[in-house]
Each structure stands twice: as C-alpha cells, then as structure tokens.
Amino acid sequence: MHWPAMKVDSTKAVVFLLIFSGFLKEFRPILPFMNTYLTSSARNFTDDALNHQVYPVWTYSYMALLLPVLLLSDNVDHFTFVIIGTFGQLCTMLAMIYGTTVACLQIMEIAYGLTTACDISSMSFLFFVVGDLKKFQKIISIMRAVTLLGMCISYVIGQLFLWFGVTDYTVHAYVSLTASIATVLLVLFICMLRKVWLKPRTMHRRTENDTKFGIHFLTVLFYRLKKCYHSIFVIKWSIFWAISTCGYLQVVNYIQLLWSKLQDKNDNSTIYNGITEAVQA
Numbered sequence: 001m002h003w004p005a006m007k008v009d010s011t012k013a014v015v016f017l018l019i020f021s022g023f024l025k026e027f028r029p030i031l032p033f034m035n036t037y038l039t040s041s042a043r044n045f046t047d048d049a050l051n052h053q054v055y056p057v058w059t060y061s062y063m064a065l066l067l068p069v070l071l072l073s074d075n076v077d078h079f080t081f082v083i084i085g086t087f088g089q090l091c092t093m094l095a096m097i098y099g100t101t102v103a104c105l106q107i108m109e110i111a112y113g114l115t116t117a118c119d120i121s122s123m124s125f126l127f128f129v130v131g132d133l134k135k136f137q138k139i140i141s142i143m144r145a146v147t148l149l150g151m152c153i154s155y156v157i158g159q160l161f162l163w164f165g166v167t168d169y170t171v172h173a174y175v176s177l178t179a180s181i182a183t184v185l186l187v188l189f190i191c192m193l194r195k196v197w198l199k200p201r202t203m204h205r206r207t208e209n210d211t212k213f214g215i216h217f218l219t220v221l222f223y224r225l226k227k228c229y230h231s232i233f234v235i236k237w238s239i240f241w242a243i244s245t246c247g248y249l250q251v252v253n254y255i256q257l258l259w260s261k262l263q264d265k266n267d268n269s270t271i272y273n274g275i276t277e278a279v280q281a
Helices: 010-025 031-038 047-075 078-098 102-130 133-163 169-197 215-228 232-265 273-280
Strands: none
Touching: 010 078, 010 102, 010 133, 010 169, 031 047, 031 078, 031 133, 031 169, 031 232, 031 273, 047 078, 047 102, 047 232, 078 102, 078 169, 102 133, 133 169, 133 273, 232 273
C-alpha cells in the first residue's frame, strides 16, 4: 500500500516555526523576578551595583547597536541577525545564572541589548518570506500576539509556582535558560529548512555581491543611510522613536528595583511581580 506524499507549504512552515520561536524566546519566568533573583543569596549582588553599574548598560547598548543592525540586516541577511539575536538571548541567560562579577552582568546587558536590537530582523525576514503587505500585516499581528502570550503565560506560571512553593528563583532561571536553548536550536533548524525550501527566493540576490563585498558594500551602506535620512521628517521621527524607546527601557529596567524598595519599606514578603508584568504584557 502506497501512502500519498505529504505536501508541505514551505512558506507557511517557515512562518509557523518562526512565530513559535518567538513564543519560546519570550518564555522567561525569571524575568519579572530578575532583580530579586540577582540580589538573593544564590547570586548575592547588591541593589546599588545593579542600579548604577548594570541596568543602565542595556539601554545604551540597545541604542548603540540598533542602527548598525538595521543597516546591516538589509545588506547582509535578515535571518543572520535573527540567529544573532537568539544567541544573544542565550548569552544573556548564561551570564545571569553563572556570572559572578558586575562585569559579567554588564556583558549580560550588552547581550540583551543586542537581542532587543535584532528583534526587528524577525519582522524584516517575515516580510521577505511572505512578500505580500496585507498578509504580512496579519502575520506580524499574530506573531506579536504569540510573543506576548509567551511572556504572559511564563510570568503567570512563575508567579503561581512561587506562591504555592513549587519552585524558587533558581529553577525559574534554569527554565528560562532551557527555553533560550530550545529557541537557538529551533532557529538553526529553520535556517537549514529555508536553504532548501526558500532557496530560489533568498539566494539569488547574494551571488553577485559576494565577490565584491568590501568597498562596494560600504559604499552601498553609506548610500542607503544617506537616502533613508535625506528627509528631515525621517530624522525627527527616528530621534523621537529612539528616545521614547530608550526611556521605556529605562522604566522597565528600574521598576523591579522600585518594587523591591517598596516591599522592604512595607515589610511585605508577598511578591506580585509576575502578575503585574503579565498584566502589563
């Protein structure tokens, strides 16, 4: 008996896997409790060190890395920066768990700045794969919803497990690390699949430029930068967007430290970080 061959829509498969990787990437139950975890006896960092030497690094590294990522992703390969972003997430979790000095945590924040800067590459790659603006808007909405769902579910689970004493912060950290490892493996799997499924659409534009990568690449990069920012409106919008985003990141960075101070002031041992972050997500 011969079974019929299964037909796979390559575009849909790549899109589905990429969206699922976004869910895994955001599944980090330790994130709402990061400050509490880092200042606990397991990690033994101080609030003062985190406040002045660690947390500011994320915002500044994100601002410094965003423009190079945007320019290079259009000229090199969008998916390359998707891979870099997932490895940055993995390095972030490794430094959080195994880092023993402030310098290690600063590297953690730089890696996380790279990860957040590379998030835009996933959207760019999706648009390249889909190719249709209407479909892209629908798919990107689904992707955003799924990533937020990953955040919300992980935060709620982390909160409930802490409330009922099922796990502690260290277990949450290792679960987050496991999710980051799974994300890296899934993205590498997508990389292998796209070379087979999307070869006619992704490889043809690279063959000619690969032989003239040096000065020609930098010239094209400078030309595109000049063309993009020829309009004063684009410059104003970019500055406003960068400042507002970095301001938001600063609030996200320091809010847990504020909660910790308020909790100590009120002598309250109950932590609601997970529920609060889940509602915010």
